[in-house]
Amino acid sequence: MPVQDQTARRLAAVMALLVAVCGLAVTTSPATAAPRLLAAPGDSGDDGEGGSKSLIEQLEDASSGFIKAKAALKKSKEQQAALTAELKRLDSQIGPQQDVLDEIAQQAYTSGRLGAMSALVTASSADSFMDRAETLATVAAQQNAAIADLKTTREKQQRAKLAIEATIRDQQKQVNVMAKRKAQAETALKKANQGQDASSSSDGGGSASADPAPSGSGNGCTESDPTTSGCLTPRTLHALKQAQSDGFTRFTRCFREQNSGEHPKGRACDFSAEKGTFGGDATGADKTYGNNLANYFINNADELSVLYVIWYRRIWLPSSGWKSYSGAGGDPSSDHTNHVHLSVD
Template identity: 55%
Template sequence: MPTVATVRPAARTAALICAALALAVGAALVPAPAAAAPGDVGDEGGTPALRAQLEAASKGYLDAKAALDRSVKRQKQLAGQLTTTESQLAERGSKVAEIAAQAYRSGRLSAASALLNSASPAGFMDRAAALDAVAANEERALGELRATRDEVSRTKQALDREVQEQRKQVAVMAKRKDQAEQALTVANERAEAAQRAERAPTRAGGSSPRAAPAPRNANGSWPAESCSVNDPTPANGCITPRTLHALKQAKSAGFTRYVSCYRSGGSGEHPKGRACDFAAQKNGFGGAATGGDRTYGNNLAAYFVNNADRLAVLYVIWYKQIWLPSSGWKTYSGARGDPSSDHTNHVHLSVY
């Protein structure tokens, strides 16, 4: 018969085993929480200086593009105006030429002879009135011709100014493109070769649903916006109306997985309410997306790129790459090499 001394250790051992099993079973039954949002562990990848350069380059590029679009529109209007005015010039030139030809054929009647040859006071008055009418008609025709010639000249000068404006804006766009690409080249020179193989999948997605355009100013530029509307995502905070518009458009297009927008503190666009992180996985921000989750991220990134002009996209970051309106997709190395800073578990969107 076992003694009390031998039974108690055995009982204690059994109790410990049972407790361990209970903990293990309990842990298995409770779903693992989704990984923390990227903002909880870091920023948008890269360095603050790099992000500041990319923001300035993209904003400058979009401003120049808007100015170029306005200039091209004005040029088309001026070209139409010039066509109309030149047609009027030809018509009025013909009219003046006809008056001159008539005067040459019949001889211009002097005022003195016309009045002296009148047979009566009434005739005298009639001839005086007729002379005034003829002179007024000729003067009006000449005046219209001169005014039309001046208008043609002014329109041509305005067209020349628009061409100069367009050359200026194209040069600014090229400069901003170089600025962004040089900043990325310096930041990514070590990672370029290793990540080259991963570029092609990011560009997948083909055609995308068409987003409703965000409101613009009357001249086509983007209005300044502040962090002024409530962030509907679990991040709780404020975002800009344009950010909210992009978020709603993405959800309407079927991209309904977890999203986090506002983040207090740190650098980048999140604290300004101009950025959102869209999780690639259904259960939130986890490890690097693969399979269908990566396809979801590819399609979402393509959606923002294909609607960049409608949504005022500054840049999109996804799977170690960044898309800029000036340069397209470029390598973008993360700050720490983890899924959040490498953006392999979420698509980052920044808007103007």
């Protein structure tokens, strides 16, 4: 075989070996390997909220009822405070009004029953008669006005007292509703072998204050979801924008089709602990980010109408605080160890 052919064959063999070695290095090197992307919540066919349809519906119903009762309780207490202030104002008017009426009554007693008639009979002229008649009429009008004022104030006083009593009864009613909803949520968790008391996050972050949702904002899925091609309720969109404006800007997905839960209603969002994807169990700075975000939603639960927050095998309910909560799949998505789930009323 010619030397040139042998050289060419040897060069080709060396090149093939180099290619094989390089290929092996590319596929095994950690520095260049493609990141392992785990399934996003809901992508594996479940509903991505870690519980059965029945459990999720019970938690939704219980938390929604608790939130409404809590809001009604707050409003009733505000009404009671306003009524109490009004009653105090009326009480302060009773004394002076009674003093005026007592003074008029004393004058009438001093002059006697015939005082008015005597004053008219002893008038020295027609003009004097008219002056005295006008004076007597004025005194009588003042007396009638004083009696009317006192009567009106006492009636208002009584109505205020009755209204205060009604608000107190209403408050007790709302407290009872809140207790019932709390028991409903905890019973549902217990039946699902969930819901043991769980410690709160050891991280104290997420203390920024969110603006309340606009008054009268509805809960229909009417707004475009900026994270998907779906829709969100005005309150959910508000919560998402508030979190983002306060620095929680990592990868998020909200609307998705599923059989239960708030996602298909546009009332829930999943916030990844990692920057670019739903990965494995969050650790280090990623877990701190999730802690801070969960705390942010909890600290602003009233302003954002939070139904519940799920994070790191726990669920936070407005009625009960943190409870243990693990998904049936045992993976980072169903256990919520790679993302914070937010549901909004």
